[in-house]
Structures are given as C-alpha cells and as structure tokens.
Amino acid sequence: MSATADFAAALPRVLGSRTVQRGVLGMVLLVAVWEGVARGFALPAYTLPAVSAILVNIVDSWAVLAPAASYTLTESLLGYGVGSLIGIALAGLITLVPRARAAILPVATAINSVPVVAWSPLILLWFGIGIASKVVMVALAVSFTVFLSALAGFDRVDRRAADLMRSFGAGRLSVLWRLRLPTALPLIAAGMRVSTVRAIIVAIVTEMLGAYDGIGWVIYQAVLQVDFVRVWSAIFVASAISLAFFGLVSFCERRLIFWT
Amino acid sequence: MSGALVASPASRPETMSLALLAPLWRFARGLFWLAVVLAVAEGLIVLFGVRPYYVPRPSVVIGAILATPTPYVQGFLRTLSETLLGFASGAVFGIGIGVLFFRARALRELVFPIFIVSQTIPVIAFGALVVLWFGNTLVAKAAISFYLTFFPVTVNTLLGLEGVDPRQEALMRSFGASRFKLLTHLQLPSALPQIFVALRLASALALVGALVGEWFGDTVGLGVLLLQGMYNENVVAIWAAIAVCALLGTGLYAAVSMIEKWLVFWGAEQ
Numbered sequence: 001m002s003a004t005a006d007f008a009a010a011l012p013r014v015l016g017s018r019t020v021q022r023g024v025l026g027m028v029l030l031v032a033v034w035e036g037v038a039r040g041f042a043l044p045a046y047t048l049p050a051v052s053a054i055l056v057n058i059v060d061s062w063a064v065l066a067p068a069a070s071y072t073l074t075e076s077l078l079g080y081g082v083g084s085l086i087g088i089a090l091a092g093l094i095t096l097v098p099r100a101r102a103a104i105l106p107v108a109t110a111i112n113s114v115p116v117v118a119w120s121p122l123i124l125l126w127f128g129i130g131i132a133s134k135v136v137m138v139a140l141a142v143s144f145t146v147f148l149s150a151l152a153g154f155d156r157v158d159r160r161a162a163d164l165m166r167s168f169g170a171g172r173l174s175v176l177w178r179l180r181l182p183t184a185l186p187l188i189a190a191g192m193r194v195s196t197v198r199a200i201i202v203a204i205v206t207e208m209l210g211a212y213d214g215i216g217w218v219i220y221q222a223v224l225q226v227d228f229v230r231v232w233s234a235i236f237v238a239s240a241i242s243l244a245f246f247g248l249v250s251f252c253e254r255r256l257i258f259w260t
Numbered sequence: 261m262s263g264a265l266v267a268s269p270a271s272r273p274e275t276m277s278l279a280l281l282a283p284l285w286r287f288a289r290g291l292f293w294l295a296v297v298l299a300v301a302e303g304l305i306v307l308f309g310v311r312p313y314y315v316p317r318p319s320v321v322i323g324a325i326l327a328t329p330t331p332y333v334q335g336f337l338r339t340l341s342e343t344l345l346g347f348a349s350g351a352v353f354g355i356g357i358g359v360l361f362f363r364a365r366a367l368r369e370l371v372f373p374i375f376i377v378s379q380t381i382p383v384i385a386f387g388a389l390v391v392l393w394f395g396n397t398l399v400a401k402a403a404i405s406f407y408l409t410f411f412p413v414t415v416n417t418l419l420g421l422e423g424v425d426p427r428q429e430a431l432m433r434s435f436g437a438s439r440f441k442l443l444t445h446l447q448l449p450s451a452l453p454q455i456f457v458a459l460r461l462a463s464a465l466a467l468v469g470a471l472v473g474e475w476f477g478d479t480v481g482l483g484v485l486l487l488q489g490m491y492n493e494n495v496v497a498i499w500a501a502i503a504v505c506a507l508l509g510t511g512l513y514a515a516v517s518m519i520e521k522w523l524v525f526w527g528a529e530q
Contacts, residue, residue: 018369019369019372022366022369022370023369023370023372023373024373025370026369026370026371026372026373026374027373027374027377029370030374046392047392047393106293106297110297110506113506113509113510113513114502114505114506114509115464115467115468115471115505115509116468117468117471117472118471118482118486118501118502118505118506119502121486121487121489121490121498122490122495122498122499122502124490125490125493125495125498126314197379197380200380200382201380201382201383201384204382204384204385205382205383205384205472208384208475209475209487209490215382216382216384216385219382219384219385219388223388228389228392231385231388231389234385235381235382235385235386238380238381238382238385239377239380239381242380243377243380246380
C-alpha cells in the first residue's frame with residue numbers, strides 16, 4: 001500500500017523548479033486551445049462551454065457558489081480532521097497493544113474492500129442528508145489511508161532504537177510518543193496529503209445523492225436544469241478548493257516536519 | 261523461486277503442485293474466516309437486538325440475494341465489464357503516457373500539471389458531462405473508470421522508469437542496445453513492480469468510477485442497485501449491493517495481484 005506514499009513522494013519530485021514555468025505554459029496552452037475550439041466551432045454549452053463563459057458564470061453566480069464552497073469545505077475539513085485522528089489513533093493502538101492487530105486489521109480491511117462510494121447510500125439513510133452524513137463519509141475515506149500510512153510509519157522504527165529506550169526504562173507509551181511518532185510523521189503526513197483531494201471529492205459525491213447545500217448540490221441542481229455552464233463553474237470552484245487544501249496541507253507538512 | 265531452482269529434478273513435480281495448491285489453500289482459508297466473521301456478526305446482531313434498519317443479519321442479506329439473484333448477477337456482470345474496459349484502457353494509456361513522459365521531458369513538464377489538476381475534479385460532476393457526451397452507454401461508464409485509472413499508473417510508470425540503475429543502462433548501451441531494446445529489456449521490466457503497485461490501487465478506483473457512472477440514470481448495474489435501495493429505504497437491498505460490490509472489488513484486486521505474482525516473479529514491491 002505504499003502506492004499512496006510513492007504517489008505523494010512523486011508529486012514534489014516531478015514538480016521540480018524550472019518545471020513550474022513549463023507547467024504554467026501548458027495550462028495557458030490548454031486554456032487557449034479550449035477557448036479556441038469552443039468559440040471556433042461554436043460548440044453548444046452542453047458539449048463544451050468556452051473558458052471565458054465559465055469564468056463569467058462563476059462571477060455571476062458567486063452568490064450561490066461561495067456559500068456552497070464554504071459548506072463543502074466545512075464538511076470536508078471536519079471529516080478530514082476526524083478521519084485523520086481515527087486513523088492515527090487506531091494505528092497507535094495497534095502499536096501499543098499488538099493483540100488488537102488481529103481484531104482491528106481484518107475489520108478495517110473488510111470495510112475498505114467495499115468501494116468507498118458504495119457506502120454513501122447507507123450512510124445517508126443512517127445520518128440523514130445534513131452535514132453529519134458527509135462528515136462520516138469523508139472520515140471513512142480518509143481514515144483508512146491515514147491508518148495504513150501511520151501503521152507503516154510506526155512499524156518502520158529501528159528495533160535497536162526501541163530496545164535501547166526500553167533498556168533505559170521507557171514504557172511503551174513513552175517509546176510511542178518520543179520515538180515512533182517522530183519517525184512515523186513523514187509517512188503520516190504523506191498519507192494525509194494524498195487524502196486531501198479525496199476528502200473533497202467524497203464530500204461532493206455524497207452531496208449529490210442528497211444534501212441541503214454544497215458544491216455537489218449545486219452540480220446536481222444544475223444538471224437537472226440542464227445548465228451546463230453552471231456545472232463547469234462548480235467544477236472549477238471544486239478544483240480550486242481541492243488545490244488550495246492540498247497546497248495548505250503540503251505547506252504545513254514542510255513547516256512541521258523539518259527533519260526530513 | 262530459488263527453492264525451485266535448487267531442487268533436484270525428482271522433487272520438482274512436488275514443488276510444482278505445492279505452488280499450485282498454495283493459492284487454493286489461501287482461498288479456502290479466506291472463505292473459512294469469512295464464514296466465521298459472518299457467523300459472529302449474526303450472533304452479535306441477534307444478541308444485542310440491533311434493528312435491521314441499521315445492520316440486518318448476514319443471513320437475511322444473503323437470503324435477499326438468493327431470493328432474486330437476477331438483478332445482482334446482471335448488475336455484477338454489467339459493472340464488471342464497465343470496470344474492466346475502463347481499467348484496461350486506463351492501464352494501457354497510463355503506461356504509454358508514462359513512457360512518453362519519460363522520453364520527452366519537455367512534454368511532461370507541459371502536460372503533467374494539467375493531469376494533476378484534472379485529478380482534483382470531482383468524478384461525479386465529470387460523470388454528468390461524460391454521460392452527456394457519450395450517451396447512457398457502457399462506454400460512458402468505462403470513460404469515468406479510465407479517467408480515475410490512468411493517473412496513478414502514469415505516475416508510477418514514470419517513477420519506476422526513473423529508478424532504473426544507470427549502470428545497468430550504461431552496460432546495455434555499451435553492448436550496442438538500441439533505445440527500444442533498452443526500454444523493453446531493461447527499463448519496463450525494472451519498472452513493473454512500481455507499475456503493479458499503481459495497478460492494484462487503480463483496480464479499486466476503476467470500480468468506483470463505474471459505480472458512480474451508473475448513478476446517472478442507468479437501469480442495470482451495482483450502482484443502480486445501491487441507488488434504488490436508498491430511494492426505497494430498503495437497507496437489506498443496500499447491504500446486499502454493498503456485499504456484491506465488495507466481492508467484485510476483492511476479486512479484481514486478487515486478479516491483479518495474481519497477474520503481478522506471475523509477471524513479476526522476482527519479487528513484488530510492497
């Protein structure tokens with residue numbers, strides 16, 4: 001399952017320094033081609049609206065999009081926090097009480113063997129279409145990834161270092177706090193960074209099945225009204241919050257974990 | 261593997277049959293534990309009197325599937341074909357683009373950021389558009405699976421190709437290997453373990469894509485069954501659909517892992 005870790009490790013490496021300029025150039029080219037194709041072939045909005053039309057629509061419907069975005073962001077952040085805590089706590093519990101591994105690991109694997117979106121109808125029935133169901137879904141999606149990376153991190157500790165601390169009379173808890181947690185933090189942070197985009201996508205997916213507000217709800221309404229420029233506006237906004245969230249977590253990661 | 265190589269010819273058939281039996285044995289053991297877990301769950305639900313609205317007894321769920329197996333079998337096959345189509349095309353595209361990016365650095369730097377941004381688009385919003393573009397067809401669902409599959413495969417192909425030992429490359433070059441030979445005989449095989457890490461992850465994502473794609477007004481499929489269960493507030497039906505989804509997801513994962521064992525016989529990346 002180091003796929004997530006590799007995945008996360010890949011991003012900064014692939015995004016080198018000089019690459020930024022070319023990346024921006026690529027984006028500009030994409031927007032230009034998109035605009036050109038949409039305008040040039042006079043494509044109808046349901047096929048592909050022009051970028052400029054989408055941007056204008058974002059500004060026009062800001063009164064709808066901004067509250068929806070903050071609603072979705074609240075759900076995602078709450079679920080993200082809860083899910084990360086659960087994941088780290090479970091991994092810590094397994095490390096402290098090795099016996100618990102036999103009970104927790106199979107249950108976690110079984111829950112995770114179901115594709116996460118398949119849980120959403122059930123969670124919506126259980127927790128209603130308010131904010132609670134989205135928080136639960138995001139927590140569910142985030143906790144497993146963080147759990148796996150935290151477990152891998154805790155297990156990565158050099159046995160000799162742990163034995164040394166033990167020989168000086170450190171208890172299990174002390175070894176966990178002073179040795180295992182600092183060693184595991186880079187991996188935990190990588191798992192959390194990968195989970196950011198996932199958190200927002202899961203919140204939006206759950207919103208589309210039933211909600212009072214949020215980006216997913218806006219998209220659903222727009223699809224029903226066959227307003228595809230609005231769909232694209234919501235997609236742009238969702239993409240922007242995902243990137244901002246990802247950037248924020250990466251920034252915190254670099255600030256907090258200075259020793260790697 | 262080393263055991264098989266060292267073994268004397270007389271003992272080889274035995275090793276072979278053991279190697280064939282091992283997965284079967286593991287499968288049987290898995291089934292046994294699944295049965296135990298289901299029995300324990302059944303006992304706990306009866307013991308604590310959990311209301312069927314939350315968690316119905318496993319026997320009721322299995323009974324519901326057996327009572328009307330047709331929609332579940334049809335849904336399973338439909339979702340399976342969507343997932344496989346999307347997964348296969350995504351894997352091929354991902355590996356191809358990975359190789360292309362490896363070869364053409366400028367192209368990678370131009371296109372890679374767009375790929376990253378594309379992955380922040382909520383799949384379900386994309387679903388609405390794709391269904392509009394392709395109509396309500398199998399291809400539309402496969403397109404969403406494809407969209408979720410290709411990115412991790414591209415990233416890990418690139419990582420694997422870049423991780424090749426430069427001394428091995430230099431050695432092959434010095435013997436006059438062409439760039440194509442280098443790719444097929446050294447770089448791709450070295451990258452395979454990394455690629456399979458991504459393929460295992462992508463098998464789960466491809467299934468998610470197919471399920472979500474079916475939410476846009478299809479009539480057959482596991483995603484449809486989930487949605488119908490929700491609208492009818494039929495918790496047993498939802499659990500039944502979830503169970504079939506888990507079966508499909510686990511089966512895909514196991515299939516990819518088996519291909520990995522067979523292809524990457526020198527040891528997989530964890």
